[in-house]
Amino acid sequence: MSKMQRTLRLTAISAALASAGGLALAQDAEVAELVTPESFVSIGAGYWTKDRPQWGIYDGMNKDGGYGLLDARIANRDNPTGTWFTLDARNIALETREFRVDWLRQGDIGAFLEYSRIPRDNPYTFLTGVQGIGTATLRVPTPSATTLGEVHLGTVRDRTGVGFFKSLGGGLGFRVHLQNEDKTGTRHWGRGGAAEFAVEPIDSNTRQLEAILSYASKAFQIQGGYYGSWYTNDIKLVDTALTTGASQFFLSQPLSNQAHQFFVNGGYNFTPSTRATFKVAYTQATQDETIPVGAGVATFAGAPTNLDGQIDTTLLQLGLTSRLSDSFSWLASLRNYESDEKTPQVRIVQPAGGCGTCVDNTPLTFKTLTGKLEGTYRMTRGLSLLGGLEHAKQDRKVPFGNLNVAGVDNQRYVPWRAEVDETTYRMQLRRALAETVNGSIAYLHSKRDGSEFTATNELQSDQINPIHIADRDRDKVRLMLDWAPSEALNLTFSAEAAQDDYGYSAARPYGLRDGEATLFSIDAVYSITDRWQFTGWYTRDNQKATQFGQRAVNANVLAAEKEARLEDIGDTFGAGLRGTLLPRLKAGFDVLYSKNVNKYPETITPLAGGPLLPTVGGVSAVPLPEIENRLVRLKLFAGYALQKNSEVRVDYIHERWKTDDWSWMFANGTAFTYGTTTDGTQVLQSQRQTADFLGVRYIYRFF
């Protein structure tokens, strides 16, 4: 064989071996990437051009300026042992930072540590002369302040958690989770005794501990555990007065409380098609902190110094589901939930002259027993009919307070009902209308009624049907249609309508008369090409309520009947496009448009003449105007792949918000100002907010 032949032969063999081995290696590498957990680090910066107090409430970017953008996810798995190490870090450079570190030997043991911060920045600007903001001593200027300082309110929650899990073998497992949250800051408040500006100081802590022992097999699963929660408040009382010391009130704060729950939750498969479930839980919640009293505050001699508050809650829940045949399955459940307040009833307020206006505390007990029966019949392939019946019976008890001479509970301001019952009928038809069309229609009717109302302390109070216990008939219809006219296009239509009719009578005519809600929505997902996908949706929602009431004689207005027809109309549109412009360049956008209109027309019919709305001290009132809120948010993004595992991403956001919310305005459009001869705090809301954001990140991915 010549030298050339030998070379050729060797070359051919080498090529074959190299191609076989190299190809296998390349495939191994490609497969390895597909099956190995992926990590990334993202570093960047962004800039908001303007303040955005309304939409920056929670994202830590309510001010204009630069922000760091730092995120990472490190996921490592040791394949031979199945041990994971995961670090998730988000928004590290922002006030909304959070991270979580997990270590887990899968199926055996694991632990985690997590931290999260949630800021909440009040969107309003307060111009105020009130002193002591952020402390437990507030002083309101008198006379009304003319020199005002700018104040911004807000709170921060810092939450830390640790957890542990251990498999004990044989289907047994144990896990524990402890969470601690500190909440600090300031919250907009009221001065209680007068309509003046106040700020509630927040310095509290909550802790939650959950420990669960569980067992799971193919047929039987059970878990039992303990859930404890503690709330502590470092601020017990707020002293508020005018700067002269006059008009001093002490505003109480939530006192420290705690709750301990034990529960057992389980299920058993009698057969593959029949399953029973149960849950039992008992909770004891207490509040037994010494009640603080402000200096010089007169208390009733018999008033408690400690509420000795206790609420015992018990839950018993049973369920049974069974598929009797290929075409029929049913479900039955029984749920008893009882909240029994065992706080002793004591006299809190008793004027020296006797019990015309005594006040006792009102420990509340209620028990709700709910039974449900549902059946689903699958008639032919793709057609199923569901029918259900549910009945809820609620027993409610609150003790009588003091009595007035007429034998009526003098401290009851709202009619009470000792029993409230509600029966609900449901029906739903689901149908595969064609290969590419699925639809469903559901109807619900519920009827609520109950026992006779317990009288209140005056006739007018007694003439209302309170919204949550009034007789009510509810009808609700929901339609959904899912249609895929082609492989590339999917459309979803949904429509809902609900009607509530509340009971009333000549003796009890006031309260909500009716409520109505409608929703229409259309969604589209369209794969334009293999590389481009478009999504779009539109939703219109509308809620209405008619509220009927009587205005009593007050100040310089006479009695009148009033009927408010409240309405809330929303139009929301969203769209998005994603795709690949070039082999290395991906781009897209998302846009959101939301418009809400709130209407408050109220017809006032004086019963004996007089003005419709009062005038007091030269100040009158006008009917409430409509409110319109409008939001547009456009997000554009582009990502350029520098290499296979790294990219540069650019994000642009244009945000535009407009409102004519008059909550903090007078009728002439000027800023609301507290007080007349005192205070003078103004509350400013920015009615138009337009801001742009540009952010650039470098993202590096690795395995």
Add this chain to the structure above:
Amino acid sequence: MNALVKVLLLASLLAAGNVFGQAARQDKVLKGDAQCTRCHDETEEYPVLAIGKTKHGTIADGRTPTCTSCHGESNLHVNRPPDAKERPKPDVTFSKASKTPMEQRTAACLSCHQGGNRIQWQMSAHASRDVSCTSCHQVHTGHDKVRDKVTQTETCFNCHKEQRVQVNRPSHHPIIEGKMSCSSCHNVHGGNPKQLVRDSVTETCFTCHMEKRGPFVHSHPPVQEDCAICHQPHGTTIANLLKARPPFLCQECHSHTSHPSQAAGLPTGRTTSNTLLGAVGRGCLSCHTNIHGSNSTQNSATSGRFRR
């Protein structure tokens, strides 16, 4: 020479092809997946191999399923009958167009995942409306959207359109900001009314708003009963997630003489009259500021009206 080279080249290519064929028939991700991944390999348009990035792909864990654990033995799919026009689908499929009954699809998951938060799954509204696990969960992906609180809502809003618009209202929980998600309050696998993480609305809300738990010296009964009597937790246009603004909200229960029964109006100027301040500012809550409950023992009826 030429013939010899050609034979050698052909042999080497065949060898390479044989090596290639043998390599494809080895398991790629899960034990026993070779018969599946010989077709559903790295060239597959739908990234099935990505299951390897997840807990389902951790083969050191003895519980880790195989392809057939979820999709069934699928013998007809693997060994296509010679007379079949099209290759039959696997015994159990999970796509939107799947003909596999929902209960069977769910059973594949429940064979391992029936415990924990899913013990009550069969009693849930989702189960009885034929929502299966894969209606929401993606298994063959390194990032299951619904298990990440930033992307979870995309999945939920496929069906829950009302909540999709509510979370974008001016007064909302920090869901669109990525600090909370639907599963912060809801256990979607659970069987209690409204499928909440705790046993009632109030118990769920108290996990973050524990200062409202009390009990208080002066308690406000709707606060103890159900936060949703006054609040809409998904989002509203009114501050503090209220369903209606004062005075209308309060007048749904309160109809007293004196100022509580006032007609709503916008004042024309500064005032401290309580008949003119029911709608503007904090409304009734300007004075009745401890509306969730008060701990004042001041010997005055005022303290019983949440003004202390």
